[in-house]
Amino acid sequence: MEDPCAVARILIAGTHSGVGKTTFSIGIMAALQARGLDIRPYKVGPDYIDPSHHSAASGRLCRNLDSWMLPPSALVEIFCRSARGADIAVIEGVMGLFDGLSGLDDSGSTAEVARILRTPVILVIDAGSMARSAAAVAQGYARFDPTLPLAGFLINGIGSERHFAWVREAIETAVSLPVLGYLPKRAEITIPERHLGLIPAAEAGGKTPIEALRREIEETVDLDRIVAIGRTAEPLTPPSGGEGLFPAEPFPPAAIIAYARDEAFSFYYPDNLDLIEAYGGELVPFSPLAEPALPSGTRGIYIGGGFPEIYAERLSANRPLIRSIRSAAAAGIPIYAECGGLMYLSEGITDRSGRFHPMVGIVPGRVRMTGGLSRMGYVEVALAHDGPLGPAGLRARGHEFHWSETEGDLSPPAHRVIFPEDREEGYAFGNVIASYIHLHFGSNPALARNLVSACLKRI
Structure with a gap:
């Protein structure tokens, strides 16, 4: 086992979704970062959008910590690997504190x-x-599970100093835990949203009230006490090098894997990218919106999720890149696409106004935007066929969340879904695999090894 990982850390949880976890988390990260502290941000669960705001507020890449997609040892490994050297890690929870996959356990x-x-x-x-x-x-939360390390409270929606004084006195008398601060009812410290949730930080630009939140938090939250609470966290012991997700020593870069990265495509689990690099992939970003060709020397392509429907006209207009991707597919270069990536590789996207935008066309069928959420939730899959991610039957876990549907026959399928129900999903043929599901490679690091190996076979 490696040396203990002694990193100060706090987890900001909520009683329910929409209670203000993200607002407090962003403000606290920004305020601590303004003090000169090295902050490492994290988000519980599979969400991609909250982490973009955490990264903007902290100046550091935010990572997901998901205890369903990842086994406990992998969760500890990912946290310790990325948090070492930090002054404090700030983790934002998901939904309500005890909300998970079951009504009987957490x-x-x-x-x-x-x-x-x-x-x-x-x-x-x-x-x-x-x-x-x-x-x-x-008091209900404190008593529901006395083994949980509950350390204090933050109060949202305060109407006045007098209101806060009442709430604080009542809680501290009943529970004997500190109330560490509050945020007032104020529209200017809310974060803009769209159909997938909050708008990503890079896209929201000046509309994200990070500075306003920082100033408010500095006035209304006891930051010194929060840091002191973080320093009470017990050390963790991650797996030794080579016994966990990552190899003891990273492989030398051996195959260029182009990955889509721009306003239309930004949804990637950072640990997926890290695992690809650890096993010898050389990741090179490219913009499907702006660039006319794939990076020179490309031996593999990874297209993550995002908002291709918002940028469908521009994506469709970039015909030179579309031809470049088609040529790569025809040449046998491995291509892996998730959610928005599947939409982009399809024959085209019909937007909410009914307008059709032709896309790459290497995945059969069209994609139509729907008026509501088509699917959301955790999934466990087995690969349906041998391909760039590995042999048929290889299992992995991930998450699905989309407001669109495919039209036409997507066969052969990419996956056999084995949880939460039995169904076929996605498309896989030869060197191409495309799916609505965002797989977390930490659920099975063989995915990253296999993808790099498939790309190496093209050299």
Whole structure:
């Protein structure tokens, strides 16, 4: 085993979705970063958009910590590998503190991640329509699972200093844990949204109120006490080099893998990219919106998720790159696409106004935007055929979240879904595999090894 990983850390959880976890997390990250602290941001769960705001607020790449997609040892390894040297790690939870895959236990929940990573929890309560009743909420959470390292509270929706004083006194009397601060009811410290949730930070630009949040947090939250709580976290012991997800020594770069990275495509688990590089892939970004050709020497292509429907006209207009990708596919170069990537590789996208935009066309069928959420949730899959990600039957876990549907016959399928129900999903033929599912390579690092190996065969 490696030396213990002694990193100060806190986990900001909530009583429910929409309670203000992201707002507090962004503000606290920005305020601590402004003090000169080296912050490492994390997000519980599979979400891609919140992490973009965390990265913008902290100046550091945010990573996902998901206890359903990843086994406990992998969760500890990913955290320790990325958090070493930090002054403090700030982890934002998902949904309510105890919400996960079951109504009977906390599997896949924020609480489970807090236990695995031995991290003090600070709970956000919305007291916008409460005073002393907030103490009953706090007491309920504290008593529901006394083994959880609950360390304090943050209060959202405060109407006045007097309101906060009432809430604070009530909670601290009932629970004997500190109330560490509050945020007022204020429209200018909310984050813009669209159909997949919050708008990514790079796209929101000046509309994301990071500076306003930082100033507010500096006035209303006890940052010194939060850091002190973080320093009470117990050390963690990650797997030794070579016994976990990553090889003991990274492989030398051996195959250029072009990956789509621009406003239309930005949804990648950072650990997927790290694993590809660790096993010898040389990742080179390219823009499907702006560049006329794939990077020179490309031996593999990875197209992640994003918002291709928002940029469909521009993507469709970049015919030189589309021809470049078609040529790569015809030459047998391995291509792996997830969600937005599948949409881009299809024959085309019909947007919400009914307008059709031709796309790459190496995946049969069209994609149509729907008026609502088509699928959302965790999935476990087995590869349906031998291909760039590995042999048929190889299992992995991931997440699916999309507001579109495919039209036409997508066969042969990429995956056999084995959880939560039995179905075929995606498209795989020869060197191409495309799916709505975002796989986490940490659920099975053989995916990264196999992808790089498939690319090496093209050299």
